[in-house]
Amino acid sequence: MTTAAKTPCRLCGNPELSLLMDLGRQPIAHRFLEQPEEEFKHPLTLHYCEQCGLGQICDPVSPEILYKGYNYCFSEWKPEPHRETELDLICAHKQNAKIFEIGCNDGLFLEQLQLRGQQVCVGLEPNSFAKKFATEQRGLHVYETFLDEDTCNDALAKFGKFDLVMARQVLEHVPGIELFFKCVNMLLKDDGMVFIDVPDVGPGLKVGDCTIAWEEHVNYFTDNVLNNLLDRHGFTPVEEKKFNYSGGTLAVLARRKTARDVFVPSHDYLPFSRTFSERVQHYGARLSQALTLAKKSFDQVVIYGVGCRACALVNGHNLGGVIDFAVDDQMERQGKLMPGSQLEIKSPEVLQKPGAKSLVILAVNQENEAGVSAKTLAACPESHVTFLIVMGPTNIEQELDAFIAGIQS
Numbered sequence: 001m002t003t004a005a006k007t008p009c010r011l012c013g014n015p016e017l018s019l020l021m022d023l024g025r026q027p028i029a030h031r032f033l034e035q036p037e038e039e040f041k042h043p044l045t046l047h048y049c050e051q052c053g054l055g056q057i058c059d060p061v062s063p064e065i066l067y068k069g070y071n072y073c074f075s076e077w078k079p080e081p082h083r084e085t086e087l088d089l090i091c092a093h094k095q096n097a098k099i100f101e102i103g104c105n106d107g108l109f110l111e112q113l114q115l116r117g118q119q120v121c122v123g124l125e126p127n128s129f130a131k132k133f134a135t136e137q138r139g140l141h142v143y144e145t146f147l148d149e150d151t152c153n154d155a156l157a158k159f160g161k162f163d164l165v166m167a168r169q170v171l172e173h174v175p176g177i178e179l180f181f182k183c184v185n186m187l188l189k190d191d192g193m194v195f196i197d198v199p200d201v202g203p204g205l206k207v208g209d210c211t212i213a214w215e216e217h218v219n220y221f222t223d224n225v226l227n228n229l230l231d232r233h234g235f236t237p238v239e240e241k242k243f244n245y246s247g248g249t250l251a252v253l254a255r256r257k258t259a260r261d262v263f264v265p266s267h268d269y270l271p272f273s274r275t276f277s278e279r280v281q282h283y284g285a286r287l288s289q290a291l292t293l294a295k296k297s298f299d300q301v302v303i304y305g306v307g308c309r310a311c312a313l314v315n316g317h318n319l320g321g322v323i324d325f326a327v328d329d330q331m332e333r334q335g336k337l338m339p340g341s342q343l344e345i346k347s348p349e350v351l352q353k354p355g356a357k358s359l360v361i362l363a364v365n366q367e368n369e370a371g372v373s374a375k376t377l378a379a380c381p382e383s384h385v386t387f388l389i390v391m392g393p394t395n396i397e398q399e400l401d402a403f404i405a406g407i408q409s
């Protein structure tokens with residue numbers, strides 16, 4: 001079914017987009033509450049393009065509302081197991097290079113490149129806290145602004161053209177893709193390369209996982225869609241990598257294409273996009289039923305993890321009424337309420353009640369599941385804890401089947 005979207009496709013200009021998923025009115029996922037209150041809510045609707053496959057939010061929440069009083073996250077706070085691999089990948093192709101990073105955050109990655117011998121490392125970062133850290137603590141040259149042509153001209157005047165322009169976890173936030181690549185093209189030497197890393201929604205699309213949706217992400221990529229985008233803007237991949245990080249991450253290093261580089265779109269994820277909404281609804285209804293049933297046989301039904309994916313899961317499937325409370329390791333979140341569901345966030349210590357039977361819904365990224373469950377079991381030797389995995393890339397439909405079979409037996 002196609003719907004007349006408010007805007008044409010950001011990648012290919014197709015005026016007719018199809019519905020990927022409509023989660024209704026949702027709160028802002030990073031906004032924890034101190035006490036119950038009437039929250040700002042916005043429609044969280046994702047579309048996709050039948051021609052190029054790009055998933056997109058057509059009418060994103062304005063940045064003034066979204067990032068007001070933003071509880072900022074520095075890159076050092078979040079472990080990135082794939083960081084070393086990305087650094088190696090770049091340094092295998094570019095040495096003693098001039099590098100420009102769009103959205104450099106606190107400058108951690110640029111500093112690492114510098115330590116590996118890259119010659120000039122310049123960043124751009126709109127967040128003033130992160131920019132201040134990158135310049136004052138790391139001594140980097142960082143522009144505090146959103147990407148625009150004036151800034152590119154200034155950087156070109158100061159440093160000349162660059163060997164590499166990079167953006168990690170940035171392009172999914174950018175509604176102005178044309179301007180983004182215009183700037184990349186301005187900044188880059190003829191033999192320069194571009195390095196891009198974005199979330200991979202492929203695994204989530206396959207398993208009907210609604211937690212791919214986040215209001216801060218306006219674009220949703222699979223590998224072929226990202227390569228299609230690069231091709232349109234004159235680039236062809238040199239190396240591609242996929243990481244099991246935060247539900248799936250794609251990284252591509254690309255050079256300017258020549259007449260011999262022909263891109264063939266695969267449309268490999270279109271069948272999953274077409275049935276996605278239906279599968280999400282079906283999964284949500286079954287999960288809700290299963291949790292309702294579980295409340296009869298468990299003393300407490302708890303969600304472990306309160307990040308943006310947990311928020312999409314609870315609110316997208318309307319699970320607030322069938323979960324007792326949430327737990328999270330981060331102390332600064334404890335005592336607050338989750339957005340939307342307004343579930344209370346407690347310390348994981350509450351699971352240690354001797355003799356208690358707890359169902360723990362694991363709303364943490366797959367790479368952290370084993371650590372969290374092992375730690376929980378070790379901390380609760382006298383209670384009975386059952387885990388349920390609810391986020392991709394795990395096959396969550398199969399996990400739910402097994403869980404339902406378990407509680408019915």
Ligand SMILES: [Zn+2]
Pocket residue numbers: 009010011012013014049050051052053054
């Ligand atoms: Zn398109």
